[in-house]
Amino acid sequence: MEAAPTTPRPAVRPRLDRARQAAPQVFERLRNAIIALELPPGAPLSRADLAAQFGVSSTPIRDALMRLEEEGLVDVFPQHATVVSRVDLGRAQQAHFLRQALELEIVRLLTEEHDKSLIIRLDQAIALQQQFAKAGDFEAFMTGDNDFHAQLYAAAGKQELWALVRSRSGHIDRLRRLHLPSPGKAQNIVRHHKLITRAIEARDADAAQQHLRKHLSGTLSELDTIRRQYPEYLTD
Numbered sequence: 001m002e003a004a005p006t007t008p009r010p011a012v013r014p015r016l017d018r019a020r021q022a023a024p025q026v027f028e029r030l031r032n033a034i035i036a037l038e039l040p041p042g043a044p045l046s047r048a049d050l051a052a053q054f055g056v057s058s059t060p061i062r063d064a065l066m067r068l069e070e071e072g073l074v075d076v077f078p079q080h081a082t083v084v085s086r087v088d089l090g091r092a093q094q095a096h097f098l099r100q101a102l103e104l105e106i107v108r109l110l111t112e113e114h115d116k117s118l119i120i121r122l123d124q125a126i127a128l129q130q131q132f133a134k135a136g137d138f139e140a141f142m143t144g145d146n147d148f149h150a151q152l153y154a155a156a157g158k159q160e161l162w163a164l165v166r167s168r169s170g171h172i173d174r175l176r177r178l179h180l181p182s183p184g185k186a187q188n189i190v191r192h193h194k195l196i197t198r199a200i201e202a203r204d205a206d207a208a209q210q211h212l213r214k215h216l217s218g219t220l221s222e223l224d225t226i227r228r229q230y231p232e233y234l235t236d
Contacts, residue, residue: 015055016056022056023059023063023064027067027068030050030064030065031071031170035142035170035174036139037177039084041085041174042083043084044081044083045074045084047061047065071168072091073171086233087234087235091168095165096172096216096217098164098168100213103149103212106153106156107205107208108209110200110208111203112205114200118200121151122148122151122152125144125147126197128147129141129148129186133190141189142173142177145193148193150162178226179222182222189218192214196212196215
């Protein structure tokens, strides 16, 4: 088995913004650490340690862990332990199905009508991703990948659907993070984004959908390889 793409370690985070509610901030930071595999599957999450780390009481920690449990990103064993869940392949496949169904329609809509500024924003997002790929900064690259797709939803006036997709994508996102260091993977993502953008610009709905379908299916098409490399991280 290949080494994990990151070195598992407790996620050290700065103090929270006291002008905002604590629980949503704790949730987002823990979620990001789980997606980035800084907190890998099986990592224990001590409520007392988290409260000390974030400088909050146990209540925001409890609320954040409840939200993570709802997304299937942690397993809570009452009176015993809370651990980061393994990547659930069933959930990952369902999230892929949802996202593909929505985005195929979104790119079709955008080929019919879009503001020219959208193409500029998409090209800028792609340029940033190229920089991150060259630097080997996979966390920034994944953020850039999400930004590219968020731009599509926003341009189509479907921002609430992006929030829905994101809330269901924890398992497929971790699967993508495991696969991202594979040779040529990041460059392939950038290439697909370019093809999708050019198809939208050319108002070619069939091409845009074809490139998007291939783009979103890239990780699941390599599932057997990922399973062999990280068997202890995955569950059916």
